[in-house]
Amino acid sequence: xxxxxxxxxxxMNAFEIGADQLHGLKYQxxxxxxxxxxxxxxxxxxxAFDIMMDTDDMIDLSSYENGKEILSKDEYGxxx
Amino acid sequence: xxxxxxxxxxxxxxALMDEHGNQLTYDVLDSEAxxxxxxxxxxxxxxxxxxxxxxSVLGYVSFINHAIVPVLLNSHLEENLMENxxxxxxxxxxxxxxxxxxxxxxxxxxxxxxxxxxxxTGYAKSCPLYRELGLLLTTSGSTGSPKxxxxxxxxxxxxxxxxxxxxxxxxxxxxxxxLPMNYTYGLSIINSHFLVGATLLVTExxxxxxxxWEFFREAKATSFGGVPYTYEMLDRLRFxxxxxxTLRTMTQAGGKLLPELHEQxxxxxxxxxxxxxxMYGQCEATARMGYLPPERAVEKxxxxxxxxxxxKFHLVDMNGDEITVAHTTGELVYEGKNVTLGYAxxxxxxxxxxxxxxxxxxxxxxxxxxxxxxxxxGRKKRFLKIYGNRVNLDEVDRLxxxxxxxxxxxxxxxxxMYIFVTDEKSAEPVRTFVINKTRLNPAAFKVIVIEDIPKxxxxxxxxxxxxxxxx
Numbered sequence: 001x002x003x004x005x006x007x008x009x010x011x012m013n014a015f016e017i018g019a020d021q022l023h024g025l026k027y028q029x030x031x032x033x034x035x036x037x038x039x040x041x042x043x044x045x046x047x048a049f050d051i052m053m054d055t056d057d058m059i060d061l062s063s064y065e066n067g068k069e070i071l072s073k074d075e076y077g078x079x080x
Numbered sequence: 081x082x083x084x085x086x087x088x089x090x091x092x093x094x095a096l097m098d099e100h101g102n103q104l105t106y107d108v109l110d111s112e113a114x115x116x117x118x119x120x121x122x123x124x125x126x127x128x129x130x131x132x133x134x135x136s137v138l139g140y141v142s143f144i145n146h147a148i149v150p151v152l153l154n155s156h157l158e159e160n161l162m163e164n165x166x167x168x169x170x171x172x173x174x175x176x177x178x179x180x181x182x183x184x185x186x187x188x189x190x191x192x193x194x195x196x197x198x199x200x201t202g203y204a205k206s207c208p209l210y211r212e213l214g215l216l217l218t219t220s221g222s223t224g225s226p227k228x229x230x231x232x233x234x235x236x237x238x239x240x241x242x243x244x245x246x247x248x249x250x251x252x253x254x255x256x257x258x259l260p261m262n263y264t265y266g267l268s269i270i271n272s273h274f275l276v277g278a279t280l281l282v283t284e285x286x287x288x289x290x291x292x293w294e295f296f297r298e299a300k301a302t303s304f305g306g307v308p309y310t311y312e313m314l315d316r317l318r319f320x321x322x323x324x325x326t327l328r329t330m331t332q333a334g335g336k337l338l339p340e341l342h343e344q345x346x347x348x349x350x351x352x353x354x355x356x357x358x359m360y361g362q363c364e365a366t367a368r369m370g371y372l373p374p375e376r377a378v379e380k381x382x383x384x385x386x387x388x389x390x391x392k393f394h395l396v397d398m399n400g401d402e403i404t405v406a407h408t409t410g411e412l413v414y415e416g417k418n419v420t421l422g423y424a425x426x427x428x429x430x431x432x433x434x435x436x437x438x439x440x441x442x443x444x445x446x447x448x449x450x451x452x453x454x455x456x457x458g459r460k461k462r463f464l465k466i467y468g469n470r471v472n473l474d475e476v477d478r479l480x481x482x483x484x485x486x487x488x489x490x491x492x493x494x495x496x497m498y499i500f501v502t503d504e505k506s507a508e509p510v511r512t513f514v515i516n517k518t519r520l521n522p523a524a525f526k527v528i529v530i531e532d533i534p535k536x537x538x539x540x541x542x543x544x545x546x547x548x549x550x551x
Contacts, residue, residue, distance in 0.1 A: 016522055027289070035286040036467060036521035039313050055317050059290045 307468030
């Protein structure tokens with residue numbers, strides 16, 4: 001699986017949504033992405049890429065798009 | 081004279097502050113509350129759609145202090161449920177966020193303040209309201225039944241005073257909202273802090289948002305409350321490493337925290353000069369019944385503590401006799417002036433007086449240790465707390481059976497509900513149905529398909545035989 005596929009799968013698992021809903025998705029756009037869902041998402045991402053996210057990055061993560069930027073940072077080194 | 085609070089005495093002190101820089105002094109809160117109450121002009125029933133916003137809090141304190149009876153509801157309430165509640169209780173007014181006006185197009189807007197709007201419903205006449213009835217709350221997170229808890233003015237005042245005493249609250253406190261205000265625990269924070277002239281920091285942001293923590297730091301928050309799931313989230317956020325010099329107190333209620341997390345947060349608090357206060361309560365007791373004194377938080381992990389000032393605990397066994405021996409399980413019974421009047425299931429019930437007379441059988445099974453500290457060990461009735469919200473399992477089973485006409489049995493542990501069905505095809509629809517009914521995050525719900533629902537000879541479901549599937 002490519003990193004993008006893994007990344008997409010993490011969102012799809014956390015929120016039980018299809019690939020067509022990913023683009024442009026933001027925190028609280030859907031009921032499943034509330035604070036509980038956010039924890040699920042962080043857990044999925046940490047598992048998928050075997051990383052430990054910083055507190056600031058966990059709370060900065062607020063959309064499908066900005067999550068990619070966060071994971072691309074040097075400390076996580078995920079390339080899309 | 082206000083029914084509960086004397087805002088005038090705190091004058092120019094800040095009562096309310098939000099993340100957009102809006103602030104209200106106690107003087108302004110007092111006069112704004114008066115103006116709003118005058119628009120209504122009489123004791124009657126008002127549905128208040130709550131958010132952690134200035135307008136919402138203003139409405140609440142205005143209604144309470146001027147003997148208007150609010151029903152506090154979540155502003156995201158499902159529309160069908162809202163319709164049902166309106167028809168059942170026929171409130172005279174609604175106090176709602178302005179951006180939800182479209183939802184109530186047939187009603188007349190009569191006043192507006194702080195992004196909230198007062199709608200006149202047009203229902204003929206208010207039903208009789210018992211003179212001591214202060215407000216109505218849903219039992220946290222119901223699955224759609226129009227059942228309310230009836231709280232009196234004395235209930236609210238007594239419980240708030242008790243909380244002020246054991247948490248040692250004063251005017252320098254600045255609690256930040258982390259719980260909905262229509263949830264009894266969230267509301268108790270407002271009730272108690274307005275008694276002492278503290279500053280309430282209101283935000284709709286959650287712990288998972290950068291903006292929450294920015295507001296926390298800028299506004300110098302001193303405390304917050306959380307349900308068990310809140311502390312699990314904070315743990316994952318690696319909260320212990322965050323630099324929060326203004327934070328003094330963290331409180332926890334709404335269910336039993338995992339003992340490991342209890343210990344971690346208690347140790348964090350001890351090391352960093354903060355207080356971690358585990359508490360125990362129910363909507364039926366206004367909010368609070370027990371608390372664990374913070375200086376014993378590490379030593380007594382897993383305990384919900386001792387009774388609050390002014391209350392009394394005792395345990396009764398199956399025969400109704402009092403238990404006097406430590407480490408013996410019995411039902412926890414609470415006595416105190418914060419025991420609420422009773423329930424309401426229709427508008428006629430609002431005329432009812434006090435049905436409990438200060439005694440509440442909590443439905444929680446508990447033990448005490450040699451030092452008299454209480455431990456909750458189980459529940460008499462079948463319900464789970466999911467993210468702090470009470471979900472009645474028998475009610476869920478009935479709803480599923482009624483809607484799908486299939487056999488179903490739900491069980492589980494707090495924050496994890498398992499729904500057992502025997503028909504593969506109905507697994508997904510049932511799960512979606514329960515999620516929609518409870519409006520809780522899907523992560524809490526799993527459906528397990530089994531051959532037969534285990535039953536005894538009399539046809540009663542053997543829930544104990546389901547445990548093996550999820551433990």
